[in-house]
Amino acid sequence: MIIVTGATGNLGRRIVERLLERLPAGRVGVSVRDPRKAQDLADRGVRVRQGSFDDPASLPHAFEDAEQLLLVSLDRTGEACVTGHRAAIDAAVKAGVGRILYTSQVGAAHDSHFQACRDHAQTEDLLRATGLPWTALRNGFYAASALRFLESARHTGDIALPADGPVAWTGHDDLAEAAAAILTDEGCFEGPTPPLTGPAALDFDAIAETASQVTGRPFTRTAVPDDAFREQALTHGVPAPIADLMLSIFTAARDGEFTTVDPALAELTGREPATFRTLLEHAWAE
Template structure:
């Protein structure tokens, strides 16, 4: 049985949907903190069980009978994030999974300037040490994160962010398609995958121009000093540690750590990934 964690989140839900087009529902199980939110999958024959990375007993139940476990990374950074990922890996090993898959990220490295990429690197090290074959999905950065950074700029016309560099923004939908294909073809990647990215990297100058074209309202990109960005984030109620972690993304991007473009995703999909302009048009129309 293929087990997918985090199946009520954006990537998890779409991955399960794509997976159900490739394998029978009775071969798919999901591990979620709130099974009620996954009732629609249960109604279609998917096994739904409660699983919480901080509760080993729940993982033993949720991962029971697993042939593969897809661990979708948690929305946290730092020691807590890696601790939870290690617990999930241990749960998958204990359940007897033949392969563990994990949603890592482009730029994962112990020396990365962005905390999330250091966390992914630490999780990949735990996977290497676990004794079970694994696949680390080196996903591109999500388009939805770019939209979140746009924030109030959609109304004010002023996109004020720290200096940045190119980022290869990639859609959840394309990554879900690729993940389902990899799960259905067990063992097609061993260890880290090639970067799974869209076809072109963009700066926030580019994004401001694309947003202007989509909305018909001029958006001006202004560079904010790093400390000003942190002050503004904390002023909005963001904890200081998280504000500095977010700043790390911009530091990493201007160092070229987020700009990787690779054809692997297009090869998996059998088509070109969705371009940023088309993805932003869809995202902005939903907001």
């Protein structure tokens, strides 16, 4: 059985759907904090069990009979993130899981400017220490993050953000398809995968040009000083740790941490990954 955590989330849900296109529902299970949100999966024959990284005692039962377990990384950073991942990995060992897969990120490194990438590196260390077979899906930076940064520019026409660097922005649907492909071809990768990225690395100057082409309206790109960006975020009620996290994305991008483009994602899915233009057209058509 393949067990997926975070199966009601943005990425986890997509992965489950892709698995159900490849496997009978009886071979798929999910571990979710609130089983009510996965009732439709249960109705389709998926095994749904309650499991929370914040309640380690719940996890061995949720992970029972897992030949493979996909740990979808927590949407938090720092020690709270790594502690949750440690609890899940310890429970996986206790449950006798055959292989652990984990949604890591391109740029995962202990010296990254971006806290989330440091968290991924620590989690990969924990996986390595288990002695179990493991795979870290080195996912490209989610294009959804760039789209969120563009929300105000969508109305003002000015992309006012800190100076950045090229990022291989990558769509959730492509990453979900790749995860399903790896899960259904056990042993495909040992350790970190190659970078699973979109087809091009774009900075926000290039994205401004893309937005102009998509909308037929002019978009400008204004480089906001880091300190001013942080102060603006705080003024709008963003907590200081989140403001610092947002700013670190741009610092890491300037340092080239997310610039790698690799064909691995296309090879896994059998198609070219969605371009940022396609993802922007879809998002702004809604």
